[in-house]
Amino acid sequence: xxxxxxxxxxxxxxxxxxxxxxxxxxxxxxxxxxxxxxxxxxxxxxxxxxxxxxxxxxxxxxxxxxxxxxxxxxxxxxxxxxxxxxxxxxxxxxxxxxxxxxx
Numbered sequence: 001x002x003x004x005x006x007x008x009x010x011x012x013x014x015x016x017x018x019x020x021x022x023x024x025x026x027x028x029x030x031x032x033x034x035x036x037x038x039x040x041x042x043x044x045x046x047x048x049x050x051x052x053x054x055x056x057x058x059x060x061x062x063x064x065x066x067x068x069x070x071x072x073x074x075x076x077x078x079x080x081x082x083x084x085x086x087x088x089x090x091x092x093x094x095x096x097x098x099x100x101x102x103x
Contacts, residue, residue, distance in 0.1 A: 017070035
């Protein structure tokens with residue numbers, strides 16, 4: 001099922017980085033649903049996502065933490081944890097950081 005993402009969210013640096021990570025990370029794709037990321041109400045349910053991620057691998061948790069941090073800097077992320085990523089996911093993370101912080 002194809003999800004229609006509003007153009008204004010795609011252009012937003014906070015939403016854009018989060019959406020990029022959710023679209024390009026297989027584990028996060030599974031949770032790109034209104035119950036976790038609601039595009040209609042423009043809400044991200046970080047607490048629910050953190051709870052469901054408890055059994056995930058370190059690399060999957062990092063990608064979620066990065067997505068949540070890009071969306072709202074109150075969600076902290078340790079960039080040293082990028083060491084858990086393979087080269088593909090490291091590139092996805094760098095692209096998301098550029099979307100969020102590159103101006």
